[in-house]
Amino acid sequence: MKQENxxxxxxxxxxxxxxxANIKYKDRKDMALVWSEFPAQVAxxxxxxxxxxxxxxxxxxxxQKGDPVRGVVLNSGIANACTGEEGRKxxxxxxxxxxxxxxxxxxxxxxxxxxxxxxxxxxxxIEKGAGLLKKCLDKGLEAGLAAAKxxxxxxxxxxxxxxxxxxRGTTIKIGGMSKGSGMIHPNMxxxxxxxxxxxxxxxxxxxxxxxxxVKDSFNMISVDRDTSTNDxxxxxxxxxxxxxxxxxxxxxxxxVQALRYxxxxxxxxxxxxxxxxxxxxxVTVDHMPRVEQARILAKSVITSNLVKTAVYGSDANWGRILxxxxxxxxxxxxxxxxxxxxxxxxxxxxxxxxxxxxxSEEEATKVLSEPVVKVYCDMASGDESATAWGCDxxxxxxxxxxxxxx
Amino acid sequence: MKQENxxxxxxxxxxxxxxxANIKYKDRKDMALVWSEFPAQVAxxxxxxxxxxxxxxxxxxxxQKGDPVRGVVLNSGIANACTGEEGRKxxxxxxxxxxxxxxxxxxxxxxxxxxxxxxxxxxxxIEKGAGLLKKCLDKGLEAGLAAAKxxxxxxxxxxxxxxxxxxRGTTIKIGGMSKGSGMIHPNMxxxxxxxxxxxxxxxxxxxxxxxxxVKDSFNMISVDRDTSTNDxxxxxxxxxxxxxxxxxxxxxxxxVQALRYxxxxxxxxxxxxxxxxxxxxxVTVDHMPRVEQARILAKSVITSNLVKTAVYGSDANWGRILxxxxxxxxxxxxxxxxxxxxxxxxxxxxxxxxxxxxxSEEEATKVLSEPVVKVYCDMASGDESATAWGCDxxxxxxxxxxxxxx
Numbered sequence: 038m039k040q041e042n043x044x045x046x047x048x049x050x051x052x053x054x055x056x057x058a059n060i061k062y063k064d065r066k067d068m069a070l071v072w073s074e075f076p077a078q079v080a081x082x083x084x085x086x087x088x089x090x091x092x093x094x095x096x097x098x099x100x101q102k103g104d105p106v107r108g109v110v111l112n113s114g115i116a117n118a119c120t121g122e123e124g125r126k127x128x129x130x131x132x133x134x135x136x137x138x139x140x141x142x143x144x145x146x147x148x149x150x151x152x153x154x155x156x157x158x159x160x161x162x163i164e165k166g167a168g169l170l171k172k173c174l175d176k177g178l179e180a181g182l183a184a185a186k187x188x189x190x191x192x193x194x195x196x197x198x199x200x201x202x203x204x205r206g207t208t209i210k211i212g213g214m215s216k217g218s219g220m221i222h223p224n225m226x227x228x229x230x231x232x233x234x235x236x237x238x239x240x241x242x243x244x245x246x247x248x249x250x251v252k253d254s255f256n257m258i259s260v261d262r263d264t265s266t267n268d269x270x271x272x273x274x275x276x277x278x279x280x281x282x283x284x285x286x287x288x289x290x291x292x293v294q295a296l297r298y299x300x301x302x303x304x305x306x307x308x309x310x311x312x313x314x315x316x317x318x319x320v321t322v323d324h325m326p327r328v329e330q331a332r333i334l335a336k337s338v339i340t341s342n343l344v345k346t347a348v349y350g351s352d353a354n355w356g357r358i359l360x361x362x363x364x365x366x367x368x369x370x371x372x373x374x375x376x377x378x379x380x381x382x383x384x385x386x387x388x389x390x391x392x393x394x395x396x397s398e399e400e401a402t403k404v405l406s407e408p409v410v411k412v413y414c415d416m417a418s419g420d421e422s423a424t425a426w427g428c429d430x431x432x433x434x435x436x437x438x439x440x441x442x443x
Numbered sequence: 444m445k446q447e448n449x450x451x452x453x454x455x456x457x458x459x460x461x462x463x464a465n466i467k468y469k470d471r472k473d474m475a476l477v478w479s480e481f482p483a484q485v486a487x488x489x490x491x492x493x494x495x496x497x498x499x500x501x502x503x504x505x506x507q508k509g510d511p512v513r514g515v516v517l518n519s520g521i522a523n524a525c526t527g528e529e530g531r532k533x534x535x536x537x538x539x540x541x542x543x544x545x546x547x548x549x550x551x552x553x554x555x556x557x558x559x560x561x562x563x564x565x566x567x568x569i570e571k572g573a574g575l576l577k578k579c580l581d582k583g584l585e586a587g588l589a590a591a592k593x594x595x596x597x598x599x600x601x602x603x604x605x606x607x608x609x610x611r612g613t614t615i616k617i618g619g620m621s622k623g624s625g626m627i628h629p630n631m632x633x634x635x636x637x638x639x640x641x642x643x644x645x646x647x648x649x650x651x652x653x654x655x656x657v658k659d660s661f662n663m664i665s666v667d668r669d670t671s672t673n674d675x676x677x678x679x680x681x682x683x684x685x686x687x688x689x690x691x692x693x694x695x696x697x698x699v700q701a702l703r704y705x706x707x708x709x710x711x712x713x714x715x716x717x718x719x720x721x722x723x724x725x726v727t728v729d730h731m732p733r734v735e736q737a738r739i740l741a742k743s744v745i746t747s748n749l750v751k752t753a754v755y756g757s758d759a760n761w762g763r764i765l766x767x768x769x770x771x772x773x774x775x776x777x778x779x780x781x782x783x784x785x786x787x788x789x790x791x792x793x794x795x796x797x798x799x800x801x802x803s804e805e806e807a808t809k810v811l812s813e814p815v816v817k818v819y820c821d822m823a824s825g826d827e828s829a830t831a832w833g834c835d836x837x838x839x840x841x842x843x844x845x846x847x848x849x
Contacts, residue, residue, distance in 0.1 A: 088769030088777040119765055121778060121798050154762025155799045266766050342748070343844055350845030356560025359525055360672050363494030371494040372527060392527050393561045432838045438749055439756030 038295040044181035044197030047212025049235040050074040050277030053180045054173035055187030058166025061114025066187035068166035069111045071231045072174055076105035077275035080243040082251045084268035090118035091128035092148040103240040109231050109271055110135045111149040111188050118266035120157040127158035134167035149229045149269045151190055185214035188229055191312050192216050198302035200295040204288045207280045209236045211295050215303040227265035237276030242283050247272040254300035257425040258308040259340045308426035313433030318348050319426050320412045326419035330367045337365035339427030348410050349429035353401035355387040369416050379411035380404030444701040450587035450603030453618025455641040456480040456683030459586045460579035461593030464572025467520030472593035474572035475517045477637050478580055482511035483681035486649040488657045490674035496524035497534035498554040509646040515637050515677055516541045517555040517594050524672035526563040533564035540573035555635045555675045557596055591620035594635055597718050598622050604708035606701040610694045613686045615642045617701050621709040633671035643682030648689050653678045660706035663831040664714040665746045714832035719839030724754050725832050726818045732825035736773045743771035745833030754816050755835035759807035761793040775822050785817035786810030
């Protein structure tokens, strides 16, 4: 498996566009299309929120049915959530407008929305946008980047990742984009992500591999524990590389690894770009009896407001880390726990068997001042581990969210 | 039942003191004693954190045994958590020092600590403090207030509440104090609370009534979802009023009501004094099939960082409220939900059957600018309701917690 540069257009047979439809924003891209030259199998994972936006319900039905699709249309600015029947209508309108432009059936077009809740999409900008999308649709990295930009809301940078692998002498490509920096939480956030591959993969294998990849990536990040109404991650496989791949093949393991690289890379970009964040916080919990326990513990640490503010203040307040492990709802012996802080040049043991070492506060503050703060928690009780990603909690977060709508 | 002024010394036969022992702080009270003139039954509820401070483990054993006690010694500044055997020793030392001064057995003295994690109590200030406590021990409201002040950490105000009721012509009194403004979360927080009553109540009835009262009060508040290592709520009943009371008595219901008033009053004071908070947020979830569901939903709303920042910004961002209800893990039909904002002079319906009404943003902002923000969620699916209390998330919270230890 090779890490690559690129995004949603990296895989063969995928085109993209990002345009200014003026749905809510002026002077910036707010509508995107990811298009496959060939019918593509599609897998999806969606928000677990009881309150689901219109596009989520719409996509879930299509993914459930398992018929091939041709594209995904996405918009930013308006989430089309809590909009009732009017919202469902305007969502169908978005799919229909794009389908009409592209000459396919509406149910071959998936939809995704992100932005403010409670406002339905207005149709004239959508209609205009659909026309622009067709015009701008293109191959190549630039078109992928335009799409990645068009789905941003409070994101400060577009998020892309790509990887390739060799299967029977042919290159298989995977590329993806995502957005999300607020309402980000395990079990997904106002995150939208579209990942594409040119391998030929069955619907059921695709769904399984996506679900597994999401568990260790998007579901292991958190900015603010708020799970949104719109979270959507779609994986399209169009077979353009001419290589059929399935879980019985020996190369499947490498494909899984490559997909995981793409999803983890996107997830880490999202956590690092958390609303108001200065630092990426990476917490690994090692040596637990079960991987699910390690996941819960790692997530508990990255979601603690007290840990997040300590990281912001570069304060090695390890008591808050131990405390966050303690209330996660998983049993362990606190007097076995070791905690390390891992910097670029040094690794500092803060806690040994549940108690403070005589570490240097000055050195610890130095490590905590790096842009990526890595915490290693050795629970000394098993062989399983998990990593979660979050960010610091800053004045800026409060500012952004105290005044998001206006 | 009558609401009264007073705190932990309001009930007959209870004395208190708060002194400067210089455990960590200089120039402020940091050690308190609540003392009963007679042996008292004691009930307790404690943190559910796996990581438990030394005083928590110590108190749990005493409460479990059910023998009468004489007092509670509390300190602020140092939590004596994650301190291993040394911490257990210094905790026992604190009980012993007070027991020696007061001429009772060490196991008749409960302990509680709050403050920074990972530092054990140093014994010389404790010894000095024990002597001072004996000297300052007094009846009356002033002594109770001194104790309430001595247990404060980042609290900005002392917290006290009291109530009385008439039982067979005799007045039964209940009074309490608590502290806590950070690490506050349902299933208890670095909150310490001592409540006293002069009724004569059996150990088992006392434990049951406290557990129930905590469910609807301390376990329904949150400042930052961080459940601490030290949370302790103790209820002492010394029988000084000469009235025996139990759950089979007709007056029990009124006692339960009075105790609930005291615990809810203390809980609300803690939420309002949340670290950096400007506003108290009160969320009532009504019309759910089961009370436990209503509790989960109400807590989900008050703990959402996005709701908390919207309250800070006086932004009627009802989508975040609906979203927080949606990810609580309780099933409901979003298209039945009504949301009201309740101000001093007006009640504004923001959402009707899951969708925005045409409410005035200006009026909504006015209501949201009041010091107490009340949200009413009508789920339209049953007869049960619950109320939770939280606070807004502000710059000041980030500031306090980005630099708490230094």
